[in-house]
Amino acid sequence: GENVEQHPSTLSVQEGDSAVIKCTYSDSASNYFPWYKQELGKRPQLIIDIRSNVGEKKDQRIAVTLNKTAKHFSLHITETQPEDSAVYFCAARLGGYQKVTFGTGTKLQVIP
Amino acid sequence: EAQVTQNPRYLITVTGKKLTVTCSQNMNHEYMSWYRQDPGLGLRQIYYSMNVEVTDKGDVPEGYKVSRKEKRNFPLILESPSPNQTSLYFCASSLYREGSGELFFGEGSRLTVL
Numbered sequence: 001g002e003n004v005e006q007h008p009s010t011l012s013v014q015e016g017d018s019a020v021i022k023c024t025y026s027d028s029a030s031n032y033f034p035w036y037k038q039e040l041g042k043r044p045q046l047i048i049d050i051r052s053n054v055g056e057k058k059d060q061r062i063a064v065t066l067n068k069t070a071k072h073f074s075l076h077i078t079e080t081q082p083e084d085s086a087v088y089f090c091a092a093r094l095g096g097y098q099k100v101t102f103g104t105g106t107k108l109q110v111i112p
Numbered sequence: 113e114a115q116v117t118q119n120p121r122y123l124i125t126v127t128g129k130k131l132t133v134t135c136s137q138n139m140n141h142e143y144m145s146w147y148r149q150d151p152g153l154g155l156r157q158i159y160y161s162m163n164v165e166v167t168d169k170g171d172v173p174e175g176y177k178v179s180r181k182e183k184r185n186f187p188l189i190l191e192s193p194s195p196n197q198t199s200l201y202f203c204a205s206s207l208y209r210e211g212s213g214e215l216f217f218g219e220g221s222r223l224t225v226l
Contacts, residue, residue, distance in 0.1 A: 089154060
């Protein structure tokens with residue numbers, strides 16, 4: 001089955017700096033890669049996603065890049081703010097199926 | 113308001129006492145799924161359902177059962193709970209879209225098995 005590895009498990013950055021979280025997946029048939037943000041005590045919520053036929057996608061201060069050949073994808077947050085502090089999960093979904101595999105999460109702390 | 117509703121939100125029970133966590137969505141989503149969240153392990157899929165009467169195992173199905181008799185409901189059943197099922201459980205739903213499909217999560221159900 002699919003295996004998703006996520007690094008780092010914790011990340012501290014100064015406010016205004018950039019943060020990068022990396023994930024690798026094992027099954028080349030995966031074709032959809034979402035990122036979810038989970039604030040303390042709350043439910044995960046989608047912040048950005050990318051399909052396998054796209055290399056990069058941006059939404060204001062966040063971006064996701066995908067390298068299908070290397071089977072890895074990354075989340076980039078620029079100009080970090082304290083409200084970006086949360087746990088971030090990457091995920092991969094096999095095409096045609098709904099079995100979604102999540103990474104183990106990255107706890108991001110933005111220091112004011 | 114579009115939402116996924118789980119009940120109960122908090123539950124303390126004892127080993128072996130059958131329990132059901134309900135999940136209901138009002139968005140007419142075909143796909144529904146259950147996850148458990150444990151520290152350091154992320155979100156692990158227990159079961160998922162592509163549509164009514166169609167269910168399949170995720171990565172950690174042992175000790176759990178599900179049913180999908182109606183499109184809006186997807187209950188999680190623990191026939192004989194054990195302490196290793198103490199966890200935070202999330203139900204989620206989405207439209208089925210090839211190559212996409214945002215998951216909408218419920219608020220979570222924190223289960224403690226003594």
